Amino acid sequence: MEERDFYTESEQTFKANLNCPHCRQVAEYALRWAVRKKKDSLPPRANEQDRAKFAKFQSYMVRKDDMASCQNMRCRKRFEVSGIQSVVQL
Numbered sequence: 001m002e003e004r005d006f007y008t009e010s011e012q013t014f015k016a017n018l019n020c021p022h023c024r025q026v027a028e029y030a031l032r033w034a035v036r037k038k039k040d041s042l043p044p045r046a047n048e049q050d051r052a053k054f055a056k057f058q059s060y061m062v063r064k065d066d067m068a069s070c071q072n073m074r075c076r077k078r079f080e081v082s083g084i085q086s087v088v089q090l
């Protein structure tokens with residue numbers, strides 16, 4: 001079994017304060033995350049090894065947005081999202 005058999009994935013947005021490196025303005029941005037929630041149980045076809053892996057598996061989410069567009073109308077440049085983890089355990 002693959003790791004993706006262990007979770008159900010859904011997309012959620014969370015707000016974060018980001019600092020534009022071009023104009024230095026801080027604003028609130030909605031970032032998209034892939035939330036990978038551990039399933040309640042494994043399908044019956046799982047073997048010993050799968051069960052051991054599944055027992056250790058923890059829900060987590062992965063940030064999908066790496067770039068943001070500055071909200072300052074006079075700037076509007078794209079910049080890389082930094083200062084926020086790209087993987088978060090749930």
Ligand SMILES: [Zn+2]
Nearest residue numbers: 020023070075
């Ligand atoms: Zn800016």
